Amino acid sequence: MLDVLEKAAVEAGRVILAIYETGLEVRHKADCSPVTDADEAAERIILRHLSDAFPQIPVVAEEAASAGAVPDIDGRAFFLVDPLDGTREFIGRHHDFTVNIALIEEGRPVTGVVYAPALGILYSGDGAAARKSVVSGGVEISPPVLIGCRMRGDRLVALASRSHNNVETVSYLSEHGITDYEAVGSSLKFCLLAEGLADLYPRFSRTMEWDTAAGDAVLRAAGGETLTMDGRPLRYGKRNQRSDVDFANPSFVSRGRA
Structure with a gap:
């Protein structure tokens, strides 16, 4: 599963970067939050990957949910998708925006992928947490490096x-x-x-x-x-x-x- 989520996130990130570099149109949803062509294009890519690989698992995706399209998830595992988290950072030309895909089971996030396309960094969590570098427009991905939280000291x-x-x-x-x-x-x-x-x-x-x-x-x-x-x-x-x-x-x- 993790391979599919990573592939979907990286492909979505490639489209986001293309729009980031060529210009974007900003609109606003009913809740006044911004949305761009990149949000919508990335979500279409992710939904296609998830539907092809896991047709039995429902997906709650931000833009679809904003439009009122929410599947039945009662008692079921489901995906949560934010195709472009940090839209304000994206619009403001910062680099800390991400693509987010997670699997939820019994109310817990058990598998997740966070890809920062402008930084070329891919994080994953699935039993263990790892970081990978993504270069050449998502063509090359480095081997994973395991990561872990540090112990909290006196100075936080x-x-x-x-x-x-x-x-x-x-x-x-x-x-x-x-x-x-x-x-x-x-x-x-x-x-x-x-x-x-x-x-x-x-x-x-x-x-x-x-x-x-x-x-x-x-x-x-x-x-x-x-x-x-x-x-x-x-x-x-x-x-x-x-x-x-x-x-x-x-x-x-x-x-x-x-």
Whole structure:
């Protein structure tokens, strides 16, 4: 399965980079979030790969879900897809945007791929976490290098969202005595934790499940965890929520090894 997810992510990334280099048209969805031709083209590629290889597994994909196309996932394993996470970074010509594909089983992200096409880095989580380099427009992929979260010391390094930082995040860091933090876009924050380059990622602004699932899978495979504010593991497949829309996440904190 991991090979299929990686191939789909890299092919989608190739199209994203082509649009990134030649120019893009920005539109806005009903929730006022931006969407580009790259989001839609990448999602079509990923859906084709998943449908061909795993026709029995339903897919919840961001752009399709935004248009109201959500399959029945009750009691079933399913894929979560964000074809271009960090659209604002993409529009702003930053390099930290990603392609995210994750498999969810019983509410847990068990397999995930995060590809940063502008950086040429591919992360995967499937029992173990690994990093690969992708060069020559996705033609060449290096052998995997296993990665893992580092043990947290006395001085913690945190990550925060570049585009969605807020007062609650700043207050959380201050309350925990954390002064050393870096603003990063997209699901790369999970991967940097998984790689042992930081310790903590608190998130108090809105995320959807497709934003977090693949990175969370990589992090968990690397020995980390993502917990809601009541200390429970973040779960996936959340429908019919009383206080929010389908697939919306509550606030959470992702972290490496204790």
